[in-house]
Amino acid sequence: MAYRETPRMRARKEATRQRILAQAHELVASGGFGAASVARVAEESGVAIGSVYRHFDSKSELFAEVFRRATEVEVHRVGEVLDATNPADQAMAEALEVFARRALRRPTMAWALIAEPVDPVVDEQRLRYRQAYAERFEKALIRGMREGCFRPDQNPKLSSAATVGAIAEALVGPLSPAADGLHQEHAEQLIHDIVQLCLQAVRTPGG
Amino acid sequence: MAYRETPRMRARKEATRQRILAQAHELVASGGFGAASVARVAEESGVAIGSVYRHFDSKSELFAEVFRRATEVEVHRVGEVLDATNPADQAMAEALEVFARRALRRPTMAWALIAEPVDPVVDEQRLRYRQAYAERFEKALIRGMREGCFRPDQNPKLSSAATVGAIAEALVGPLSPAADGLHQEHAEQLIHDIVQLCLQAVRTPGG
DNA sequence: CGAAGAAGTGAACTTTGCTTCAATTGTTAC
DNA sequence: GTAACAATTGAAGCAAAGTTCACTTCTTCG
16 A cells, blocks of 8 residues: 555645635636636636646536535625514615625626526526525515515515515626726615615505 | 629528528527527528628627617617606506516517627627616606606616616516416516516605 | 629638646655 | 655647638529
């Protein structure tokens, strides 16, 4: 016998894997999935193309993991805010604001996560992602309907899906073409108006 | 001298051009721009690949024209409804309904026109398209603000952009993955709820 | 019919980017 | 040090799709 895997080697391998993931994330954040080629990821990570394939079965697998990690963070933040103990409409407003502000801060990444078409493996992650958001909003909507601040004559499943869709596109649409040109004040105005719009859409009219 | 272009030949050439455009449209309608290859367009049109290039400089040019034609129809329909002489909120409701119903009837085409990323030449058409919609909605919004049925504390430019974005994504989102599974009654419910949502978002709260 | 030139053809070319693999380098245990 | 095996490398292989072009077919007109 001769070679046996040691903790040191395992750690090094894992470090390389993480570096590849981090650089892939970086590329998606700066140019979307379309700009993230395997060759580029390898180059940025300081490894050969072949080495990427030692850590990931395929490009799809690599980017599915990038996607999963990025979305977990986003959904978690929004979920936290929605589950706070304040009134549901306040929670909703805050959640929308968090969503919007985070997306606007990284428009290319937001676009990549929300709308950019990619291969089916990554697309499957996106379905989970949208659903995860919608479920969290739906919970808050139902709470708000019980509390009386949200219209009782709405289907919370539909409203939550629409809310996710509305805010997503309202953000992605204006930002996608000229992603870098948006001053702070305009961004704040946009966030405020979007929150207002989404909230008024689900609120009890007279409330 | 010998060959000279005749009306007959000109008509035949034009007919082929139209056939190619129609088949390209058909392919986009059934599978989006991504599914529309030059080879496929040629095959469906009953001409050779090279012939497509006799009528169009490039794939981009061909599909830019497909896009332009398809959107002209849509924008015109919505514009007509918005410019009617009834109260602005009624006009808005009808316009949203028309938009939604037409999109739902051809979800793949709607997705292709609204959200599917394509090459820059087609993308430029999309900018015009979104703007054309937004402008028409904005006009109705301003009218409604004057008439008193829409919130005076909103930026009509932003609200109209958001409305276009909201309805677009609200439609595209749920339909994009399982584009063919939506019963008539569900579609009607969806349309109704979307109109309700969008309208309440811009309406005067107490109105 | 025959010459001139346009329309039509589709195989070959080109580009782009994912994936493989034979060869090289590095690590471990004795 | 060296045998055994893993990690790394990057050029070559491969696939998909847009574009070209030498060649054929068709149309016109004297």
